[in-house]
Amino acid sequence: xxxxxxxxxxxxxxxxxxxxxxxxxxxxxxxxxLTEQQWRVLRVLWExxxxxxxxxxxxxxxxxxxLVGVIDRLARQSLVARRRSESDRRKxxxxxxxxxxxxxxxxxxxxxxxxxxxxxxxDRDEWASLLLSLDxxxxxxxxxxxxxRVVNE
Amino acid sequence: xxxxxxxxxxxxxxxxxxxxxxxxxxxxxxxxxLTEQQWRVLRVLWExxxxxxxxxxxxxxxxxxxLVGVIDRLARQSLVARRRSESDRRKxxxxxxxxxxxxxxxxxxxxxxxxxxxxxxxDRDEWASLLLSLDxxxxxxxxxxxxxRVVNE
DNA sequence: AGTGGGTCATTAAGATGTTAATGATTCATA
DNA sequence: TATGAATCATTAACATCTTAATGACCCACT
Numbered sequence: 001x002x003x004x005x006x007x008x009x010x011x012x013x014x015x016x017x018x019x020x021x022x023x024x025x026x027x028x029x030x031x032x033x034l035t036e037q038q039w040r041v042l043r044v045l046w047e048x049x050x051x052x053x054x055x056x057x058x059x060x061x062x063x064x065x066x067l068v069g070v071i072d073r074l075a076r077q078s079l080v081a082r083r084r085s086e087s088d089r090r091k092x093x094x095x096x097x098x099x100x101x102x103x104x105x106x107x108x109x110x111x112x113x114x115x116x117x118x119x120x121x122x123d124r125d126e127w128a129s130l131l132l133s134l135d136x137x138x139x140x141x142x143x144x145x146x147x148x149r150v151v152n153e
Numbered sequence: 154x155x156x157x158x159x160x161x162x163x164x165x166x167x168x169x170x171x172x173x174x175x176x177x178x179x180x181x182x183x184x185x186x187l188t189e190q191q192w193r194v195l196r197v198l199w200e201x202x203x204x205x206x207x208x209x210x211x212x213x214x215x216x217x218x219x220l221v222g223v224i225d226r227l228a229r230q231s232l233v234a235r236r237r238s239e240s241d242r243r244k245x246x247x248x249x250x251x252x253x254x255x256x257x258x259x260x261x262x263x264x265x266x267x268x269x270x271x272x273x274x275x276d277r278d279e280w281a282s283l284l285l286s287l288d289x290x291x292x293x294x295x296x297x298x299x300x301x302r303v304v305n306e
Numbered sequence: 307a308g309t310g311g312g313t314c315a316t317t318a319a320g321a322t323g324t325t326a327a328t329g330a331t332t333c334a335t336a
Numbered sequence: 337t338a339t340g341a342a343t344c345a346t347t348a349a350c351a352t353c354t355t356a357a358t359g360a361c362c363c364a365c366t
Contacts, residue, residue, distance in 0.1 A: 014287065
């Protein structure tokens with residue numbers, strides 16, 4: 001096809017890689033009534049008893065306006081809950097409920113299995129070099145967020 | 154952060170790379186009243202006098218249900234137009250109008266410049282190896298039945 | 307104490323993604 | 337030749353993305 005140049009641009013290659021990789025994960029999430037973004041939140045909350053809204057958005061790569069809705073829907077299912085900071089009433093902290101942690105624990109093995117399968121389908125050295133390159137690109141602009149940190153009040 | 158493992162997973166690394174790379178391109182598109190997806194369509198149509206809806210969806214990586222709306226909005230601005238196939242009346246072909254081609258020609262240099270800048274910011278060998286790895290991943294079509302088997306058990 | 311700038315989560319509005327289903331058309335085959 | 341299966345674009349319903357704006361709140365400074 002004559003669109004070779006466009007199809008082989010870095011952005012399109014990144015999109016295509018995601019298109020090839022994500023469906024099998026989304027199939028797992030959906031079986032448990034979760035969306036990809038909802039899973040990301042639960043996945044991150046697993047390692048943070050309490051995380052600032054802002055930091056949650058950053059780690060999950062879900063833009064704040066979207067995250068509001070994601071949290072709303074997770075909260076409606078009693079999987080997570082909000083908590084307003086006392087020291088700074090603008091801030092909101094998110095935490096998983098017992099129900100949320102239980103769901104994560106149930107889904108996690110399936111995700112891990114799929115991920116292990118993915119990882120084994122790629123040569124070890126190539127995998128390492130790929131992640132290194134992606135890290136360089138991903139870090140090149142994320143400097144602005146570097147200053148911000150998790151603050152435990 | 155304790156979420157290291159998650160943040161360094163392949164999908165998140167891919168998403169982060171896109172998050173670092175795309176904003177500068179989107180800024181260009183928006184300046185000309187285009188969205189990222191609308192640009193992709195115009196970009197592909199530049200090299201195809203006439204392309205099947207199905208193929209357009211595949212090359213632009215825009216899922217068919219979304220592409221319907223993208224084409225609708227481009228057609229409303231008279232930038233592209235639909236044409237029903239005579240041999241198979243289910244098929245639809247898309248083509249750019251003179252106005253659409255003119256807009257593409259005006260935007261293209263800015264996009265090319267930004268892309269050249271991006272490309273120069275990365276080592277030549279690393280770039281090649283990165284695209285090669287992404288190509289391998291993007292070419293391997295995931296088998297959905299595997300994910301289904303894992304979950305159903 | 308009061309004011310203005312900055313931060314934070316949220317809302318708003320439009321476009322796109324995701325999954326399933328629809329209606330129109332074509333095809334294969336009985 | 338009829339007819340059920342397959343293909344194609346589209347619709348539907350909901351979730352998310354993108355960009356800009358909002359209102360509540362904090363802080364430094366007057």
